[in-house]
Amino acid sequence: MFDSFVHLVREIYQTDGFIPLHEPRFVGNEKQYLLDVIDSTFVSSVGPYVNEFEKKIAEYCGVKHAVATVNGTAALHIALLLAGVKPGEEVITQAVTFVATCNAINYCGSAPVFVDIDAATLGLSPRAVAEFLEQCAEHRDDGVYNKVSGNRIAACVPMHVFGHPCDMQGLTRVCADYGIPVVEDAAEALGSYVEGRHCGGFGVFGVLSFNGNKIITTGGGGMILTDDEELAQQAKHLTTTAKLPHAWKFEHDQVGYNYRLPNLNAALGLAQLEQLPNFVERKRQLAGRYLGWAEHNGAEMFKEPAGSQANYWLNALLLNDLEQRDAFLEYSNAQGVMTRPLWALMPDLPMYRHCQTDGLSQSRRLADRLVNIPSSVVF
Ligand SMILES: *Cc1c(COP(=O)(O)O)cnc(C)c1O
Numbered sequence: 001m002f003d004s005f006v007h008l009v010r011e012i013y014q015t016d017g018f019i020p021l022h023e024p025r026f027v028g029n030e031k032q033y034l035l036d037v038i039d040s041t042f043v044s045s046v047g048p049y050v051n052e053f054e055k056k057i058a059e060y061c062g063v064k065h066a067v068a069t070v071n072g073t074a075a076l077h078i079a080l081l082l083a084g085v086k087p088g089e090e091v092i093t094q095a096v097t098f099v100a101t102c103n104a105i106n107y108c109g110s111a112p113v114f115v116d117i118d119a120a121t122l123g124l125s126p127r128a129v130a131e132f133l134e135q136c137a138e139h140r141d142d143g144v145y146n147k148v149s150g151n152r153i154a155a156c157v158p159m160h161v162f163g164h165p166c167d168m169q170g171l172t173r174v175c176a177d178y179g180i181p182v183v184e185d186a187a188e189a190l191g192s193y194v195e196g197r198h199c200g201g202f203g204v205f206g207v208l209s210f211n212g213n214k215i216i217t218t219g220g221g222g223m224i225l226t227d228d229e230e231l232a233q234q235a236k237h238l239t240t241t242a243k244l245p246h247a248w249k250f251e252h253d254q255v256g257y258n259y260r261l262p263n264l265n266a267a268l269g270l271a272q273l274e275q276l277p278n279f280v281e282r283k284r285q286l287a288g289r290y291l292g293w294a295e296h297n298g299a300e301m302f303k304e305p306a307g308s309q310a311n312y313w314l315n316a317l318l319l320n321d322l323e324q325r326d327a328f329l330e331y332s333n334a335q336g337v338m339t340r341p342l343w344a345l346m347p348d349l350p351m352y353r354h355c356q357t358d359g360l361s362q363s364r365r366l367a368d369r370l371v372n373i374p375s376s377v378v379f
Helices: 002-013 030-040 047-060 072-082 100-109 126-136 170-179 229-239 263-296 322-334 361-369
Strands: 064-068 092-093 110-114 137-140 143-146 152-156 183-185 205-209 222-226 315-318 368-373
Touching: 002 263, 002 322, 030 263, 047 205, 047 222, 047 263, 064 072, 064 229, 072 100, 072 152, 072 183, 072 205, 072 222, 072 229, 092 100, 100 110, 110 126, 126 137, 126 170, 143 152, 152 170, 152 183, 222 229, 229 315, 263 315, 315 322, 322 361, 322 368
Parallel strands: 092 110, 092 152, 183 205
Antiparallel strands: 064 222, 137 143, 205 222, 315 368
8 A cells, every 4th residue: 555655646746756745836927926016116014915915815715804914823823812812811722733823822821722623524523622611611700711720711723624624613603602702723724615614714713824835825924814894903903013004103002013914925925816726626636536546545535524625735644553654654755755644732742731631532543543645736
């Protein structure tokens, strides 16, 4: 099976050289728009491409407002602050995520609480969240508190792993029961839908990333999505140093952040966004090829959850156990085909070791078995 996998990947990417996990594709108007920005001199945070990029992303995602940021981590930071996360509070999230999710929670002075995932979605399990809240939550006048720590539970952050949507109907229902705002980490899920609705549009905020390894890139960049006009205005204000609008005065009414996406990056983003439908279609075709191979070779690929349409940002192969996983990683990487295990689970990192968990049995099982395989768009 290992050997036939390496052959398949070499056939797909048509090369005898090193095959990376994911690389960007610049096949459209990228150079033209970048030259236009340079000629205009508006390379920084003010310029028409930033506003246009926000408008087009909001349209694509089916949300009312989008606010562009320097990266996805900054977008998460601001979304959590505006969702009301304060120092000494807690945020429910998953152990299976990229470290940025937890770092943004930490920047707010709050701590993550790790609840298990659903093996069918790879994302936060509504049933596990409900069980955790039944056991640990206590209603008080100003919100829901964790009986174990005595701290307020300020938000819940599900993450759509590799572009596979979480069960958002289930999660929004459980969180609404407890009055806990949902902030979706949709960094990996641009082009993914649940029952026809785009990821990032279910919570009070959704967050995207345009880092170099994501489905489209601005070099570095992120986006805050929301349907709430007031919150969108506050997000724009906080990400632009909280400067009061005025023709010539320089006044700021709170501690703001220098988080706005430069026009230069937005130009790249607009050109990439024009390619997105094409990229999603080709990624789904690639996933189809991997799935077909798996069926004929007794291997198991992770398939999009029922009722959802995934962008298949990174394809995931499920091995039998830790031993087979490591043998596969050794073999494929030695053959010049890049493959990678799941991120270390967040509570296994020194910064988050002290955080409360619910046992995380599905998360640990998945971590032992999952491997990401080359997933760059194929032309
Ligand atoms: C990429 C990513 C982010 C944000 O990353 P940036 O590099 O700051 O844009 C956040 N969460 C997840 C799950 C990600 O994959």
